[in-house]
Amino acid sequence: MSILTVSNLKKSFDGESVLEDVSFTLEKGDCLAILGNSGSGKSTLLRCINLLERPDSGTILFEGENILSHSANENRLRSRINMVFQSFNLFANMSVLDNCMLAQRKVLRRSKEEARRISLENLAKVGLKEKCDALPSTLSGGQKQRVAIARSLCMNPEIILFDEPTSALDPMMVAEVCNVMSSLREEGVTMILVTHQIEFARNISSKTLFLHQGKVDLCAPTEEAFLHPSPRFAEFLKVERSL
Numbered sequence: 081m082s083i084l085t086v087s088n089l090k091k092s093f094d095g096e097s098v099l100e101d102v103s104f105t106l107e108k109g110d111c112l113a114i115l116g117n118s119g120s121g122k123s124t125l126l127r128c129i130n131l132l133e134r135p136d137s138g139t140i141l142f143e144g145e146n147i148l149s150h151s152a153n154e155n156r157l158r159s160r161i162n163m164v165f166q167s168f169n170l171f172a173n174m175s176v177l178d179n180c181m182l183a184q185r186k187v188l189r190r191s192k193e194e195a196r197r198i199s200l201e202n203l204a205k206v207g208l209k210e211k212c213d214a215l216p217s218t219l220s221g222g223q224k225q226r227v228a229i230a231r232s233l234c235m236n237p238e239i240i241l242f243d244e245p246t247s248a249l250d251p252m253m254v255a256e257v258c259n260v261m262s263s264l265r266e267e268g269v270t271m272i273l274v275t276h277q278i279e280f281a282r283n284i285s286s287k288t289l290f291l292h293q294g295k296v297d298l299c300a301p302t303e304e305a306f307l308h309p310s311p312r313f314a315e316f317l318k319v320e321r322s323l
């Protein structure tokens with residue numbers, strides 16, 4: 081069974097269609113790259129998958145269960161399908177450690193000691209254990225994003241969603257975040273990545289989905305997608321690479 085099966089997802093805002101009949105499947109251990117022009121619906125699609133938006137129709141099966149049914153517990157689901165945001169979304173008034181502990185305590189009901197231990201483990205994994213008492217405002221962009229990734233890992237999510245995790249970063253910081261993501265990939269973490277970094281997407285992903293005006297233009301194993309792109313995907317690659 082696929083870990084995630086998205087079928088015929090539709091979403092519009094104020095009568096404007098943003099997602100049309102979007103379908104794809106994700107297997108455990110997959111890294112799916114979602115590429116597409118600005119406004120093609122990439123963020124909206126990710127937001128539907130962790131219930132930050134409600135699609136108008138379609139189904140999202142996560143481990144066989146439809147997460148759009150009203151019985152789904154949103155906070156619980158967001159711990160299992162966890163999102164890492166472009167703008168980090170750390171709590172400014174809390175230390176790095178407290179940022180990592182909060183949802184573990186509130187959603188997973190872990191004890192203080194356990195949440196602390198798991199936070200330090202994951203901060204070590206992203207190379208930031210020594211920053212545990214720091215406030216986010218004292219960190220670089222790359223460090224903030226690594227904290228956000230550690231915080232996500234603390235929830236033991238089955239899937240991590242990354243929405244342009246490096247696009248708010250200076251070029252110097254991009255590599256350190258990409259390296260952390262590559263090591264997660266080597267560990268077999270299942271992820272969906274929205275990015276404009278085409279070569280990184282190509283290197284890290286097992287599957288590529290190209291969205292064009294809210295529709296799936298192409299969804300294929302990454303190697304195949306880049307070797308035999310659809311006409312629209314080829315045009316997109318040409319433009320992105322020339323930037």
Ligand SMILES: Nc1ncnc2c1ncn2[C@@H]1O[C@H](COP(=O)(O)OP(=O)(O)OP(=O)(O)O)[C@@H](O)[C@H]1O
Pocket residue numbers: 093094098116117118119120121122123124125
């Ligand atoms: N909450 C909202 N209300 C109204 N329109 C919205 C809302 N969220 C997104 N949209 C519109 O939906 C379309 C798709 O937006 P989305 O953010 O999903 O695109 P994207 O592919 O992530 O673009 P980018 O690469 O710039 O991040 C855009 O036209 C956007 O203006």
Ligand SMILES: [Mg+2]
Pocket residue numbers: 122123124
């Ligand atoms: Mg977006």
